[in-house]
Amino acid sequence: MNTIASKYKTVKNDEVKIWFKAAHINDFPKDGGACVKYKDLQIAVFNFSRLSTWYACQNLSPYKEEMVLSRGMIGDHKGIPMVACPLHKKTFSLETGENLNGELEPIAIYPVKIEEENVYIGFSE
């Protein structure tokens, strides 16, 4: 339907073909995010240090299609780790991509792994 949004599709752990080395862990703020470029994709990566977990999702907000999610605040909604879009405070689960406070399309989620203090994002192509 839309060309920008359709580039982003959730990748499950067992679908990963390429682990892309994005940056050093210190390049990401604690309990915050930053944006990584992979080919023509923009991926928001979050260092959820309170949970000692890393998450990655599309940087594109599905609401008005702007590249901003990496600049959003993270936290939890009823225990579900989430990111709030900085433009209109729409919240999305970092685990499933589901829109928690509305009925927007879910966002795409990508696997993350840390090896030797480097952050890797999993892609299927």
Add this chain to the structure above:
Amino acid sequence: MKHIIVVGNGMVGYKFCEKFVQKTEFKDFKITVFGEEPRPAYDRVHLSEFFENQDAKALEMAPAEWYADNNIDLITGERVSDISRKDKTIKTAKDREFSYDYLVLATGSSPFVPPIKGVEKEGVFVYRTIEDLEGMLAYAAKLKAKNPNAKAAVLGGGLLGLEAGKAVMDMGLEPHIVEFASKLMPRQLDLRSSQVLQLKLESIGLNIHLSKATNQILGNGSIVGLEFGEDDVLDVDMLIVSAGIRPRDELGKNCGLEVGVRGGIVVDNKMQTSDENIFAIGEIALYNQMIYGLVAPGYDMAGVAVDQIIGKAEVIMPADIDMSTKLKLIGVDVASFGEPFMPASKGHSIIFENKTQHLYKRINVSHDGKKLLGGILVGDASTYNMLHQIYLNGMAIPEDPSQLILPASDGASSFGDVTDLPDEAQVCSCESVTKGQICSAIENGEATDIAGVVSCTKAGTGCGGCKPMVADLTNATLKALGIEVKEGVCEHFELSRQDLYKIIQVKGYTTFNEVLDNHGTGGHGCELCKPLVASLMASINADTANKEYAIQDSNDRFMANIQRNGTYSVVPRVPGGEITPDKLIALGEIAKKYDLYTKVTGGVRIDLFGATLKQLPLIWKDLISHGFESGHAYGKSLRTVKTCVGSTWCRYGMAESVSFGIELENRYRGIRAPHKIKGGVSGCIRECAEARGKDFGLIAVEGGWNLYLGGNGGATPRHAELFAEQIDNETVIKYIDRYLMFYMRTAKPLQRTAAWQERLEGGLDYLKEVIIDDKLGIVEDLENEMQSLVNKFECEWTQAVNDPEMMKRFNHFVNTEDEDDNLVFVPLREQKMPEPWK
């Protein structure tokens, strides 16, 4: 399966459908609705709001999908033109035929246009549908382009006419109201209350012409004036006719249903017309020889018709219909209930009138002084809900009934409590919701807060007038059940902002995690509590947004205002609006260098738009090298102190407003508060700085400054209140220091001073006791805390550009220097703007 055809998709026609689908019997019926307008039913009661936002969707009763989801066929834009009672069929203007088992007529009314000569001229409108409003808006825009001082008149000074008057004001035309009778709102108000209303409306700029019969409408093709009599002419460029309504009963009349002499289809208390298969509801139904032009009785009729059709013959319309009504007309409360004009033979009236404050209250009491029979309120209708309930339920009234409209000498309320109402008391008359229903929704666990009560009972979803009462009832019921009414800021903190402020201050916390781990409910924070804690730590320790940037709100995190395409705008501080030509040139050069869209802001500063994350520190380096500092346009903190030029140049100036404005702006810059703060300083009472629209405002008078507190513009504009008179510079600073600090300590999250002050128990008098008389013994602390924040001020942008670690956050990507390739700008009047949203 029986087929019901509903003719008319207005508020009442919609309500019929809504009530029907809730019945279990609905499965045996099929409903088809015809609406002549192009869109589904909308809220006509709040039509004038369309002028504020031009958002037709916001007025919708339910979206078109609702009808489909409930298996109702909605056919809009197709008028029903004929009824054949013999065949039980209808025909539409598109010549299609449909058969029915039951027919429900809900065609409503049309505006009555009196047969005045010239009424067909261009520029004459009626006020009924969204299309009417769109036509007016287009015409008004055309008029204003030719003449910015164009005038418009409304013919009719009734309820709807005054609403139309508000619409005229919103369109920016000079408003005139022309009424045939000798008073405004002749059906609801007595002469004295209508005079009070008139004074109030005149004070806000409405021109009112009473006892005027319009002979003809003047103009060659389009309207240029109204002629009342010889040599009595009102020049106007536009006219809105609001001279009453006429039931749209043509369909019924043509098929031989019984109609009233002055229109309306006759119905009995079952809403049945003279044909047992045809019902009529809303403004076309003539019941008790009356047409009821209010929403609540229309909704009741819809409910009766539904029950009659599904076979509940016992549900009928009551003989007496409550015509009580409360509304806000152009910001003025007007209410009447029961019998507003009572003849002296039935009881006594108690009247309170204060024309200086535009207040009028009248209650009518039975001869024995035991029953409330009706009344009128103008200017302040805050007691309407209670009075209305007392009247409806025949509740006992105080021995001295004047207490119901006059404040008791000890300041206590004479009403007792909402909980004193009987269970059957109808709290929401639009949706017929009783007190018992609201309380039991909470008691049986269906709802746990106000939003829950509203969604499961529908109370407050009609005119909304009962909302305060629903809130009070909900809170009282929760309290009675031992459930604490939570003031927690979000799911992660059960504490209020005020509690958190004290805790952070006493414990000296400096990070979000410390606060969350020691005082939170578990979890990891969210977009509500993170910026709040950041703001509190800033208010207490003068922290800048650089300290823990991941918990800052969107704008604070990058110290710029995020715009709709994810780029930012930059606003340097220009204290008091004073700027040297060199600095102005520097701003221009920098804007040019980075190709930034440039505009003067509402706070008379200069805003540079379209900066990418990466450009922000570069732009700021340039700005700082020319002597600028952060304007905090992105923060919940002091924005500007607007000044007029004052006695330094102005021939009327009484004091140096610019100098003092600069001093105040430099004093409070950078201080984080519950919400943004604005100031204003005017050099004389002409008030060119609009200081009374600010959180703190000063106006120079003979002998010093008058200090006004708690004003704001925005969605709920409010003038600041006069707090102290003829005080000197030093006292001004003392009072503002104390005021702002007290506000920062006690307000709710994101509450402006105006809302905070309005809800402060004891109001302005209490505020004076705290700030001037030091009733709480805290003014020294308040002053010291403020002075400490002032001393610790540091420009956060200067901090950031000098620290390579802090600079790291200003990059779109962490793994490349590339810019966001999704950004598209398009040209706009020799500058640029982001590509419009799809």
